[in-house]
Amino acid sequence: MADQDLQARLTAYAEAFAASTHGPDPAAVRRRGRRRAHRRVAVAAVAVVAIATISAGLVSWLPTRPGGDGAVPAFRPAGREPGEPRTFLGIGRNGRVAVVQTATGRPLRYLTPPLVRIPVLDAAHGIVYYADNADACGNAYHQVDVATGKVRPFLPGERFVEALAISPDRTRIAFARAVAQESGSGDAVSVDCHDGELVVVDLRTNTRRVWTVPNSSLTDLDWSPDGTQLAYGLQTRDVGANTARAYLLDLTTANGPRLAGRLLAAPGQDCQLLPPRFQPGSDRVMVGSTCQRNHDQLLAYDRHSGRLAGRTTLASGQTGGILQSITFDASGTHLLFTLARRHGKAEAWVLRGDRAVIVSPDCDMADW
């Protein structure tokens, strides 16, 4: 085939796609760019407020218990007393997050790569934070030394890390990684992520346990308060298949190499699962489910039997949004969740008993 013929046919092929697309108005694209810049600052601000609040022990803004007795849930990271930290995360030049010296207010160091989500807090090892899109199959986690502000990779040598959780007693790390193959080089690198692996590292002995699950991705991890169980989300990697499920793994009895947790929730085809969360001070693990046709739900399971123990339906007439995240406070009394609204803004709500109460009308991410 002549070069010109090939060019003509290839060009016609590309033009068929081009003719079928009509992008949004350029002003809308610019607005999205501006919103994203603002969102980064907002996310950083929320994270900074959360950390500063925790560091200073200022928890008076938390909602009261459902009984109305005025008690405030106690929440302090282990091993850190109010007033003790020498540094905190603050916002520096251009909205960038910096490790700031408490005494002088001077930024010690700017976070590089920048913080894009609320960090995982870990009092024993500094602050572990999350940076997006390190690899096609995973993210990057970095560790801030709270004394010096130095930032270094949290799992050096590990690639394709998809989720991370630190045990409540800070002695073990659980992370999920993809088994992936790379081909090509430079910008043309193509990554094929296939199996998923769950790795639990005991920091005291530096021993590892690894479980594998074929053709799937472990999407989220959460430790039980006593450190004996892990809840996780699992999704097959088949394009177009929505097979998100939530499982529970008992670490005292689990054998490898195949990951075989107990199935908790398997919502319908038009539903997505949110990361499962253990409720501190109880035997429950909560799973959020957001569906296209049905109302979003908060499903509570017994963490020993795996049985459904309760269900709260978020009627769209009541809350009017799509469930995005759920998280308990340290006492397990309040469940904080965020809802994305159709117009793009997100809201933070607290579940008090069976009643949902809005606490912030404009909040992309929220944490205790």
Added chain:
Amino acid sequence: MRDSEGFDELYLACYQRLVGQVAAVVGDLGDAEDAVQEAFVRASRHWSRIRAYDLPLAWVRRVAFREALSGLRRRRRRLALLVRLGPPPAVPELSADGVDMHRAMARLPLRQRQVLVLFYVAELPVEEIAAQLRVPAGTVKSRLARGRAALAGMLDGRDPAQAKETHHG
């Protein structure tokens, strides 16, 4: 000078063309639209810097291609959108020629598809493709030769392995 000076013009002139090029590589219109829109959103955020480049379009194209090749993110985004927004947008009706081309391109390695589209559709010189992909010009030439031989072979009804033999023979 307005901050967005030149952005709208570049977007209006190049959006569709870029979607066509990216779609020809990845074989999926939705993924291509996502990638190109993402690239323009990023460009708008850094426009004051990017507009000073000799070829702002090259920056946008590079980001769009890179974005389109991030497989897992694409799949996750699609799953989320499927759940929240319902069925995917309509795909173009391809002619018989287009269907043949679609099948043939799908059988080529990704890096060969990329080079073929940049060379034949975007009409970039080999040196510019090499700069965009950050590979030596010799690598571009070899991918181009292999891709061209394999694609021509498949479109002529020959097996890719046979086409390769012909090329090397």
